[in-house]
Amino acid sequence: MKGKIAVKVDDLTVAYNYKPVLWDIDLQIPEGVLMAIVGPNGAGKSTLIKAILGIIKPIAGSVSIFGKAYTSHRKHVAYVPQKGSVDWDFPTTALDVVMMGTYGSLGWIRRPSTKEKKSALEALEKVGMLSFKNRQISQLSGGQQQRIFLARALVQDASIYFMDEPFQGVDATTEVAIINILKELRKAGKTVIVVHHDLQTVPEYFDWVTFLNVKKIATGPVKEIFNDDNLTKTYGINYKVSIQK
Amino acid sequence: MTDAQIEIQLIASLVAVACAIPGTFLVLRKMAMISDAISHSILPGLVVGFFLTQDLNSPWLILFAAITGVLTVVLVEKIQQTKLVKEDTAIGLVFPALFSIGVIMIAQYANDVHLDVDAVLLGELAFAPFDRVYYGDMDLGPKSLWVIGSILVLTLILLFAFFKELKMSTFDAGLATSLGFSPIVIHYGLMSVASVTTVGAFDAVGAILVVALMIAPAASAYLLTTNLKKMIGLACFFGVFSAISGYWMANILDASIAGSIATMLGLVFLMVYLFAPSKGFFAVLYREKQQRREVSLITFLLHLKNHIEIEERHVNHLNEHINWQKVRSKTILSLAQKNNMISISNDVVSLTEKGEEFTSKAIEYILTNEDSLIEDMKEDFFLFRG
Ligand SMILES: Nc1ncnc2c1ncn2[C@@H]1O[C@H](COP(=O)(O)OP(=O)(O)OP(=O)(O)O)[C@@H](O)[C@H]1O
Numbered sequence: 001m002k003g004k005i006a007v008k009v010d011d012l013t014v015a016y017n018y019k020p021v022l023w024d025i026d027l028q029i030p031e032g033v034l035m036a037i038v039g040p041n042g043a044g045k046s047t048l049i050k051a052i053l054g055i056i057k058p059i060a061g062s063v064s065i066f067g068k069a070y071t072s073h074r075k076h077v078a079y080v081p082q083k084g085s086v087d088w089d090f091p092t093t094a095l096d097v098v099m100m101g102t103y104g105s106l107g108w109i110r111r112p113s114t115k116e117k118k119s120a121l122e123a124l125e126k127v128g129m130l131s132f133k134n135r136q137i138s139q140l141s142g143g144q145q146q147r148i149f150l151a152r153a154l155v156q157d158a159s160i161y162f163m164d165e166p167f168q169g170v171d172a173t174t175e176v177a178i179i180n181i182l183k184e185l186r187k188a189g190k191t192v193i194v195v196h197h198d199l200q201t202v203p204e205y206f207d208w209v210t211f212l213n214v215k216k217i218a219t220g221p222v223k224e225i226f227n228d229d230n231l232t233k234t235y236g237i238n239y240k241v242s243i244q245k
Numbered sequence: 246m247t248d249a250q251i252e253i254q255l256i257a258s259l260v261a262v263a264c265a266i267p268g269t270f271l272v273l274r275k276m277a278m279i280s281d282a283i284s285h286s287i288l289p290g291l292v293v294g295f296f297l298t299q300d301l302n303s304p305w306l307i308l309f310a311a312i313t314g315v316l317t318v319v320l321v322e323k324i325q326q327t328k329l330v331k332e333d334t335a336i337g338l339v340f341p342a343l344f345s346i347g348v349i350m351i352a353q354y355a356n357d358v359h360l361d362v363d364a365v366l367l368g369e370l371a372f373a374p375f376d377r378v379y380y381g382d383m384d385l386g387p388k389s390l391w392v393i394g395s396i397l398v399l400t401l402i403l404l405f406a407f408f409k410e411l412k413m414s415t416f417d418a419g420l421a422t423s424l425g426f427s428p429i430v431i432h433y434g435l436m437s438v439a440s441v442t443t444v445g446a447f448d449a450v451g452a453i454l455v456v457a458l459m460i461a462p463a464a465s466a467y468l469l470t471t472n473l474k475k476m477i478g479l480a481c482f483f484g485v486f487s488a489i490s491g492y493w494m495a496n497i498l499d500a501s502i503a504g505s506i507a508t509m510l511g512l513v514f515l516m517v518y519l520f521a522p523s524k525g526f527f528a529v530l531y532r533e534k535q536q537r538r539e540v541s542l543i544t545f546l547l548h549l550k551n552h553i554e555i556e557e558r559h560v561n562h563l564n565e566h567i568n569w570q571k572v573r574s575k576t577i578l579s580l581a582q583k584n585n586m587i588s589i590s591n592d593v594v595s596l597t598e599k600g601e602e603f604t605s606k607a608i609e610y611i612l613t614n615e616d617s618l619i620e621d622m623k624e625d626f627f628l629f630r631g
């Protein structure tokens with residue numbers, strides 16, 4: 001085990017209507033891991049992230065980030081939602097959207113300066129979208145929009161990143177580019193938590209994994225717990241994956 | 246122009262700008278209807294304010310009315326949150342109720358005061374210069390000018406201070422929340438500005454024109470730009486333009502000023518909708534037609550490049566070979582000729598050097614999708630623009 005615990009979830013239960021969609025979740029995510037959250041559609045993966053970030057209120061349980069409430073660590077946490085829930089026809093450009101990632105460190109009233117612009121351009125470069133910087137955002141493809149949101153998370157310069165299916169609808173080249181960025185983040189000591197659907201790539205991409213299906217099935221190092229037993233428990237059918245050693 | 250005429254135009258222009266700024270954000274938040282609700286439901290607030298102060302000129306009236314405006318928004322949201330009805334239904338439930346409470350209150354208790362429903366809905370800009378502010382004996386100008394001027398200054402200060410917050414929370418409230426900005430505070434801030442502006446403006450121009458001035462200029466500007474700052478600027482411009490031209494239209498036709506301004510606002514929107522350079526009705530039609538012609542041209546040039554045989558390149562055979570109607574092949578033929586891409590001798594078509602080069606480039610681009618290859622063609626061809 002590594003040193004500090006980045007995210008700690010205790011007895012978390014969340015319901016939208018009557019029936020809880022997350023039951024009594026206990027979870028500890030160590031600092032510096034690149035973790036996948038896996039589970040079938042409707043398992044509550046997005047809900048778990050939203051509850052950790054305080055976007056929805058749980059019925060019971062608590063969440064702490066580096067031992068403190070989320071609100072006191074806001075600036076250290078970046079979040080890329082599952083397919084950006086924004087108005088794509090908004091009159092703004094790709095660069096401007098990425099710049100918004102810097103607003104958190106600016107605080108109220110202060111305007112972004114050339115420094116913020118520079119880091120936004122760097123982030124665009126990293127995700128390979130520099131040449132689209134002046135495009136109105138509705139004129140980008142789905143995968144390009146996804147990359148803009150990734151760039152926006154990068155400029156936040158957070159210590160914990162939550163990404164809800166960043167590989168959804170991106171091509172193979174982009175997927176490799178994104179995973180390399182995520183691995184770089186881990187190398188820089190950041191904690192990265194990713195909702196992921198492609199089970200085949202879990203051992204190659206991640207070093208930590210959480211199985212979720214309304215309840216937490218298992219959490220730990222990929223090498224130890226990514227096996228047919230846990231997959232079957234999570235997905236309910238007999239799963240066979242060949243794990244590369 | 247007389248002093249009164251200048252003053253009326255000035256008041257109308259300031260109202261237009263003060264409305265266009267919150268209006269832009271209301272349009273972007275798809276909340277156009279809420280301004281309608283606010284403008285009607287401030288009535289009971291005015292009446293209550295009048296009861297308490299017994300003074301129609303008291304600034305407290307504005308405050309009470311603005312509070313009712315924000316209360317409308319809260320009520321609409323509360324009803325909507327029950328998930329039993331949608332937003333427009335919630336608006337439809339709240340504002341007639343508040344408005345009729347206001348009307349009943351006036352009829353019951355305030356019959357003898359100058360607070361009648363017609364004046365509330367339509368306002369009367371023409372009378373604005375007669376209600377003046379004095380300091381001792383000094384004439385400081387029309388009261389409306391002072392009221393709307395102060396509201397505009399306040400709006401501008403807030404806009405400059407919180408532009409980035411407004412932009413982010415309008416575009417992506419989730420991000421605003423997670424970065425520690427409270428979208429709810431910003432939301433109610435905007436609603437308060439919209440309410441105060443409505444109250445301050447409706448005395449001069451009436452509730453209906455306030456709504457039109459908030460929504461129409463912003464909606465027109467939305468069709469013209471992809472830059473938020475420019476959108477605000479254009480909305481202000483359209484508002485002022487409609488205010489001034491509407492005033493002169495009323496003057497010439499001897500019609501209601503508010504009605505004429507509203508008509509101008511509608512005309513401006515119609516013009517923009519039809520003639521906007523990239524999203525406008527005619528621009529889209531023209532672009533589609535051009536693109537079809539360009540595709541035909543390229544198909545035609547490719548055909549020429551691929552066929553050296555004379556019979557394939559004979560003018561009369563083009564129709565059957567590429568399957569075009571006569572008219573179409575004629576236009577394409579003359580288009581290619583005008584651009585010096587083909588030459589015709591003895592009714593046999595051949596590519597010129599320029600045509601050869603163009604065709605190779607186009608093929609290369611279609612195959613590789615490399616933008617750099619076609620930089621110099623973007624000017625002339627819609628197909629190759631960004
Ligand atoms: N806003 C909502 N209101 C009511 N129920 C919801 C809401 N959002 C999600 N749910 C329900 O909660 C459950 C968990 O949803 P969640 O979005 O967390 O699943 P997920 O694991 O992220 O699924 P996916 O893989 O499809 O993204 C689902 O059964 C879903 O129907």
Ligand SMILES: [Mg+2]
Nearest residue numbers: 045046082164
């Ligand atoms: Mg999800």
